[in-house]
Amino acid sequence: MPLDAAAIMTRDVVTVGPDDRVPDIARRLAERGISAVPVCDKDGKVLGMISEGDLLRPFRQTHLLQREWWLNVLAEGEQLAPSFLDYIRLDQRRARDLMTTPVITVTETTPATEIAELLDKHHIKRVPVVRDGKLVGIVSRADLIRAIAQSPEALAGSV
Numbered sequence: 001m002p003l004d005a006a007a008i009m010t011r012d013v014v015t016v017g018p019d020d021r022v023p024d025i026a027r028r029l030a031e032r033g034i035s036a037v038p039v040c041d042k043d044g045k046v047l048g049m050i051s052e053g054d055l056l057r058p059f060r061q062t063h064l065l066q067r068e069w070w071l072n073v074l075a076e077g078e079q080l081a082p083s084f085l086d087y088i089r090l091d092q093r094r095a096r097d098l099m100t101t102p103v104i105t106v107t108e109t110t111p112a113t114e115i116a117e118l119l120d121k122h123h124i125k126r127v128p129v130v131r132d133g134k135l136v137g138i139v140s141r142a143d144l145i146r147a148i149a150q151s152p153e154a155l156a157g158s159v
Contacts, residue, residue, distance in 0.1 A: 005115060005129045006108035008147045009137030013128075015040045018047055018096040025095060026055055036126060038103070039095045044134035048099030049126075055098065105130045106139065112147055115139050 015038050016025050029035065029052060036051035105128045106115055118127060119141060129137035 003112040003147050003151065004108065005106050005110045005112070005137065005139050008112055008143045009108070009129045009139045010143060011137045013038065013135060013138045015135065016050065016095050017042070018094065018099075020095045022055055022093050022095075022098070025050060029055075038128045038135055038138065039099045040135055046103050046105060046128045046130060046133075046135050048095070048101040049103050049124075049128070050095050050099045051125075054100060057098065103128060107131065108136065112139075112144060116144055119144070 014028060014032050014034060016028065018039055018041065020039075025037070028037065036049055036054075038046050039048040039050055040046055104118055104122050104124060106118065108129055108131060110129075115127060119125065126138055126140040128135055129139060
């Protein structure tokens with residue numbers, strides 16, 4: 001019997017809101033031992049996904065060089081006020097600033113084989129499961145691996 005998203009999804013999904021700050025998101029990921037979370041509005045609608053990679057993007061070397069260039073332009077040879085430097089050093093970004101959109105989603109009836117194909121095609125590691133536009137679960141690669149381990153024939157058609 002083919003498996004669908006409802007049969008393999010994780011139902012207790014950790015989420016963040018669009019206005020959650022980067023340090024809070026990083027803490028949530030670390031505490032739960034996960035690498036990404038859906039960004040949802042107060043009604044549970046999926047707005048985006050935010051991953052460890054998204055959180056690290058602003059700290060990559062090219063962004064640091066751009067920041068240094070802008071500081072030099074703003075200072076025009078003058079020393080910038082320490083309070084201004086402290087402000088720009090602190091990460092004020094929020095989930096909405098770094099999240100990946102649009103989000104690939106599936107419904108509870110999406111076959112596991114189709115989910116595996118979506119993950120591969122879009123180079124993603126997880127996909128939110130929605131009902132009436134609201135988050136009800138998430139299927140990760142680990143969920144698919146568990147499904148294969150428990151029922152090898154469930155995904156045999158497309159693997």
